[in-house]
Amino acid sequence: MSMSERKTIDLEQGWDFMQKGIMKLKNILEGLPEPQFSSEDYMMLYTTIYNMCTQKPPHDYSQQLYDKYKEAFEEYILSTVLPSLREKHDEFMLRELVKRWANHKIMVRWLSRFFHYLDRYFIARRSLPPLNEVGLTCFRDLVYKELNGKVRDAVISLIDQEREGEQIDRALLKNVLDIFVEIGMGQMDHYENDFEASMLKDTSAYYSRKASNWILEDSCPDYMLKAEECLKREKDRVAHYLHSSSEPKLLEKVQHELLSVYANQLLEKEHSGCHALLRDDKVLSKFFLLMLTSFLTCQYSILMF
Numbered sequence: 001m002s003m004s005e006r007k008t009i010d011l012e013q014g015w016d017f018m019q020k021g022i023m024k025l026k027n028i029l030e031g032l033p034e035p036q037f038s039s040e041d042y043m044m045l046y047t048t049i050y051n052m053c054t055q056k057p058p059h060d061y062s063q064q065l066y067d068k069y070k071e072a073f074e075e076y077i078l079s080t081v082l083p084s085l086r087e088k089h090d091e092f093m094l095r096e097l098v099k100r101w102a103n104h105k106i107m108v109r110w111l112s113r114f115f116h117y118l119d120r121y122f123i124a125r126r127s128l129p130p131l132n133e134v135g136l137t138c139f140r141d142l143v144y145k146e147l148n149g150k151v152r153d154a155v156i157s158l159i160d161q162e163r164e165g166e167q168i169d170r171a172l173l174k175n176v177l178d179i180f181v182e183i184g185m186g187q188m189d190h191y192e193n194d195f196e197a198s199m200l201k202d203t204s205a206y207y208s209r210k211a212s213n214w215i216l217e218d219s220c221p222d223y224m225l226k227a228e229e230c231l232k233r234e235k236d237r238v239a240h241y242l243h244s245s246s247e248p249k250l251l252e253k254v255q256h257e258l259l260s261v262y263a264n265q266l267l268e269k270e271h272s273g274c275h276a277l278l279r280d281d282k283v284l285s286k287f288f289l290l291m292l293t294s295f296l297t298c299q300y301s302i303l304m305f
Contacts, residue, residue, distance in 0.1 A: 029103045045114040062122040073138040098175040108135035174241040207257035227258040
């Protein structure tokens with residue numbers, strides 16, 4: 001059938017059909033009993049969009065469908081996703097967020113397939129944001145912007161619990177922090193500004209409190225063993241759930257609070273065994289001993305000068 005012989009689909013009729021497909025997808029994401037999309041379902045939805053975009057003016061509905069693609073996400077987020085997140089707190093909120101983000105990416109992938117003709121022709125000609133970007137931006141603007149502060153605080157609270165020896169779900173933290181990275185769509189701004197800056201500030205405060213007690217209670221060797229163990233554990237946190245770019249910043253904070261701040265007092269603990277420790281590396285790792293020697297030598301040189 002040629003384009004001139006094809007029956008015109010009006011906007012309301014075509015969109016009603018598309019909404020049935022979108023509702024089916026939402027039901028699947030919500031875990032409701034719904035059969036998966038067949039290849040016939042997919043082709044019908046794709047073809048409907050294709051036909052509505054290739055009709056002669058004024059029945060070329062490309063712009064309207066591009067707008068409705070975005071509206072489909074906004075409606076679902078406002079009616080279902082945000083209410084489910086607002087009613088949960090702390091770790092339960094984090095689990096719900098991870099689930100909702102995973103579902104959102106599935107929804108973006110499927111709707112982008114249905115609306116693929118827009119991506120290939122209409123968007124390219126108009127220099128508009130691609131469908132995938134539009135879908136992810138909806139989540140960022142409606143969900144992430146509202147909740148990122150609560151999410152950040154919940155994650156930092158769990159990190160501090162782990163520092164105190166509690167068991168936490170590291171895989172959950174990894175999935176949550178991946179959202180901070182992915183929501184930036186190639187940029188690290190959201191991870192660095194909305195999470196990392198506060199995490200580093202909390203890290204400094206945490207180790208400042210610890211160091212102020214340890215420096216009074218412990219001998220130099222005991223203090224240094226604790227400092228080394230803290231650095232090892234922070235490196236382990238980076239390996240398991242923090243972004244790799246956080247490692248140098250995180251270790252610098254720990255080193256500053258545990259070593260730089262108290263270097264003079266460590267030097268003054270003449271009878272604590274610190275000098276013997278520097279002569280004999282049986283207790284500390286060679287790497288850490290070198291770092292300690294560098295710190296103390298530097299401080300000693302400053303004092304002598």
